[in-house]
Amino acid sequence: MTAVDIAAGVRSGTLRAADAIETSLRAIAATDGDVHAFLAIYDDDARATAAAIDDRVASGEDPGPLAGVPIALKDNLCHNGRVTSCASRILEGWRSPYDATVVERLEAAGAVVVGKTNMDEFAMGSSTENSAFGPTANPRNTDRVPGGSSGGSAAAVASSMVPISLGSDTGGSIRQPASFCGVVGVKPTYGLVSRYGLVAFASSLDQIGPFSTTVADSALLLEVIAGHDKRDSTSLESPAPSLLSHLHDGVEGLRVGLCPELIEGASPKIAERITIAADALTANGAELVEVALPELRYGLSAYYLLAPAEASSNLARYDGVRYGLRVDADDVAAMNVATRTQGFGDEVKRRIMLGTYALSAGYYDAYYGKAQRVRTMIIQAFDRVYQSVDLLLGATTPTVAFELGAKVADPMEMYLSDVYTIPTNLAGHPALSVPFGTAEDDLPVGVQLLGPALSEVQLFRAAQVLEQEAGR
Amino acid sequence: MSEPSPISAADVVHVATLARLELTAGEVEMFTEQLASILGHAADVAALDLEGLEPTAHPLELLNVVRPDVVQASLDRPVVLAAAPKVLDDRFAVPRIVGEEP
C-alpha cells in the first residue's frame, strides 16, 4: 500500500495503524536479512505508537496526513532517545537527546518510525559500502549496490519494507540510490527543509528528502517536512509548497530543456531511456528545448573541494570528549588522535584530509576560494538557462547499479557517479529522480528532473507524467 | 593563477596532524596517491580564470536571521552527561592537556 492510501485508510477508520505497522515489521523480518537496509528496528516502540494512533482515531481525533504510515529514517537523522550512528564506529551506540525538526513534524503528522537505515559513513559515499556496519544490497539484485549514501533508505522502500523513508542528499545521495533501486527520490530546494537534527556533512549542500514508490507519496511526505524552521538559520521563509493539489496538472506548455552535459557519458540504454522520457513529456504537451550548460563540467571538481572542506570542520567535534567513542591515551591530543583514527573509516579520513588541505594556509585561494567561484559560475549558468526553460531533463546516474566491491579500489571512480547530481547541490536547486523502466542488466534506472529554486510544483507535475508513462 | 604543486607525503602527514589523525606508513603512501589523483582532477578548476566572479558561500540570499534574546529550557544535566565517556564532579573529564589553547 502507498503512504497516501494508508493515511487515508487510517484517518477514515477503515485501516488500523497497528495492521499497517505489523505488515511493515513482517516485511522487514522477512527481507532485511538479505538486504541489510536497517541498522535499528523499533518493533515494540512502533507497535506502541501505532496503537496510540488507533486510539486517537477511535476517539474521533485526526492524527494527521501521515496517520499510521510506517517510515524509515536514514541514520544521520536525530531521533530523541534513539541511536543515531551515521554508520560510524565513532558514534556507535550514541543516543541523541533531541529530535530533528523533520522527525518532530513527521511524528506530529501521525507517521510511525519503524527504524533507522544504513548509509555510507557520515554520508560520504555513493554505494553504502562505506558503512562501518556492513553494506546494504540492492533489492533488485543483491549482488549490486543500492547506491549511496542513502542506500538503506532507498532499499527499504524498494523492497517494500516501508512505503516511504527519508534520506539526505549532498551531491546526489538521495537521487542516485533512488535511480539504482527503482524508486522516487527527491532533493528539495536548499533551505526548504530544516537541517536541524541532520548530522552535518557539508552544511551548504546537505538537504533532507523523501524516498517513495510513487510520486504522490513523496509529495505527501515533502509537504509534511518542508517549511520554515526558526532553529535553522539557513531555512527559507517559505511555507511548505502545495504539491498534492497540483500533482495532476500535467505538463502542457512546460518548457523542458535537454542539455548534453546531463546525458554525455551515460550508458547507451540510459541515454535511450532519457530520449523516451523526453518523448513522453512532449506527447503530453511539453515543449522540448535544446540548451547548453558547459559550466556543469566543473561541478565535480568544485564539489570535491567544497564538500570535504566543510566536512573536515563539521567532523572535528568527534574527538572523544563529550560523547561517542573514546580511545584513551596519556594526554587529550593523543586521545583525540587515537579516537578519530580508530573511529573513522578510510573514506571519511580521505575527505577530512582533502578538506583540511583545501582550507590550509597557502592553499585556500587556489582550492576552496576557486571552488566557491565555480559555484557562482554554475549558479549563473543555471539562471541563464532557466530564462528559456522551466525544467531540465537528464540522467540521474551514468550507469545502472554496479556490483558490490566494483569501485572500492579507486575513490575517483566512485566520485564520478555523482556527475549529474552534484550541480544542483552547488546551486541549491531542487531535483528528483523518477523511475523510468530498466536499462542494462534489467536493472532499474531513474531519469532526473531539475528546476530553479522553489520549482517543486513543476518538478512533481512532470514526474507524475513520467510515472504514468514509465512503461513506454 | 598558476596551479599549486601536487600534494606530497609530507603534506598528507601535515594535514593528518591538523585533523588529529594518525596514519601508518602504508596509509600515508596510499592516501597521498589517492588525494593527488583527486586534486589532479580538480586541476581543471585551478586552471580557470574566475577573477570576475564573487565566491558563493551560500546558495541562499538570506540576510539578518536572528532570534529574540529569550531564555529557553536547557537540557537536564543527567541527559548532558549521559553520553560522556568520563565524568568527574559533574564535568567532562579528559586526560591531561599539553599546551595552552591555540
Added chain:
Amino acid sequence: MSALGGTWEMVVGLEVHTELKTATKLFCGCANAFGGEPNTNVCPVCLGLPGSLPVLNEAAVELAIRIGLALHCEVLPSTFARKNYFYPDQPKDYQISQYDQPINAEGYLDLPDGTRVRIERAHMEEDTGKTTHLGGSGRIHGADESIVDYNRAGVPLVEIVSGPDIRSAEQARLYAAELRAILIASGASDGRMEEGSMRVDANVSVRQGPDAPFGTRCEIKNLNSLRSVLRAIDHEALRQVTLLEAGGTVTQETRHWDEDAGRTHTLRSKEEATDYRYFPEPDLVPLAPSSTQIDSIRAALPPMPAERRASIRSLLGDDGAASSLEQITSVVDQGLDDFVVAAVDAGVPVSLALARVANELAGLIADGGEVEVVAMTTLLKMEEAGELSATQSKAVLAELVAAGGDPRSIAKAKGFEQMDEGALDAVLDAVIAENPSEWERYVDGDDKLAGFFTGKVMAATRGQADGKAVNAGLRSRRG
C-alpha cells in the same frame, strides 16, 4: 619610556575580550549567567551535538553595534567565520567568530591625556567552556586530568583589537580602564575583570626610537586586573630590552603573566602550527544592519565617559579643568557625574560640587551606600548659602547615605541650624514692632495670632528659628 633606558620605546597593542550582558548565549537560548552548577546551562547547540545549528541572538548584535559606535567605528555588513582548532573547552572544535568581514572596524578611543588609540576592529564571537586542571598545582602543567564545564560555552563576546599605538604600560592601563568605563556606560558589559567578563591580552614589542621598524612582538595573556596590565607590560618590555641589549633576539611567542611571581614565562607551545583554516560559516547568513537600526542605536547611546568629562571640564573653564583632571576622571569613572551636573544646574559652584562628590560622596558610596541626586543638591545649596559649615555639611552627607532622609531635617536634628537666643530675641522684637495691631490683639488674648507671629519669625529667619522657642518668647513678652 625612560624606564627602559637609552632610546628604547615600547610598542603595545591590546586585545580585549568582553562578555556581553545578554539574557541568552550567542547562538542558543541557554541562559547567559555567571556561576551556576556546572553543565546546567547547555543544550544541543552550545554542546555542539551532532545535527545542532546556531541561530544568532539579536540582542548580542545590538550590543556589539553599541560598542562599535561608542568606539567611533564604522558599523559594517559582516559575516561569520569558523576558526578551526582542537581543544576540549571548544565543543565543536571550531569557534564561530568573524574574520575578514567584522561588524565594526576603524574606530578610536581617546585616553584622558588626549592620546588617540586606533581601534582596528570589534567583532563578535562565542566563548569557550571552562577547564579546571586536576592534580599538580591546579595549573595546566603537571595536571593529571582536566574537567570541563560548558556553561560558558557559547556566551557572546566582542573582541576589541587596538592598533599598536600605545607607548607605555601606564597608557595601556589607562586604555583598559577607559575601555572598561565605555563598555559599562554603553550597557554592553559589566566590565568585571575579576569575574572574567573582561579579559585583556597585550602584544608587546620594543624598538630603538619612534622611527625604527617594529620589533618582534610577544603576546602576554592572563592579565586579570588593571594592575596586572601595568606590571606585566612594564616587565615584558624590560625583559625584551635586556635580552636585545645582551645580543639575543626576541622569539615571537605567547607568554603567560604570573602575578605572584611578577614575571612572564613562555607557554609550552605545541609543534603544530596554529593554522586556523578560517572559512565562511555555512550555518549562518550575513548580517547587514540597516542605517535606521544603526541610527536608532546611536541615538539611544548614553554619553560616554570622554563626553561626560568634557562637560564638567567646560563648566570649570580652562584653569580649573587642568588642576581637577584627576577628580573629574574619578567622578566620571564611578558614574557620579550626574551629581555634579545637577548641583551646578541648581546654582552650586562647580568646584564645591566636584570636591564634595569626588572626596566625600565617592568614599561613602564605595561602601555600598546610596543617596538621591535631589538630596545631594539640596545639601550643597545649604552649604553654599552658608547655612552649614563644611564640617556640618560632611556630617549631614554621611547621615544621608547611611540612613536616608532629607538634609534639612537631618541638619535640624543635629542642631546645626539652631539660632542663638540673642539673635532670636532681636528678630522677635523686630517682628512685634512691625505688627502693632496684631500684637495688641494677641496680648488681649487672641492665641491664634501666635501662629501669625511664628510665621513671620520663620520667614525672617529663613526657617532657622525653633518654633518652640518662638512661642516661649511670645508668651514671656505677653506676660
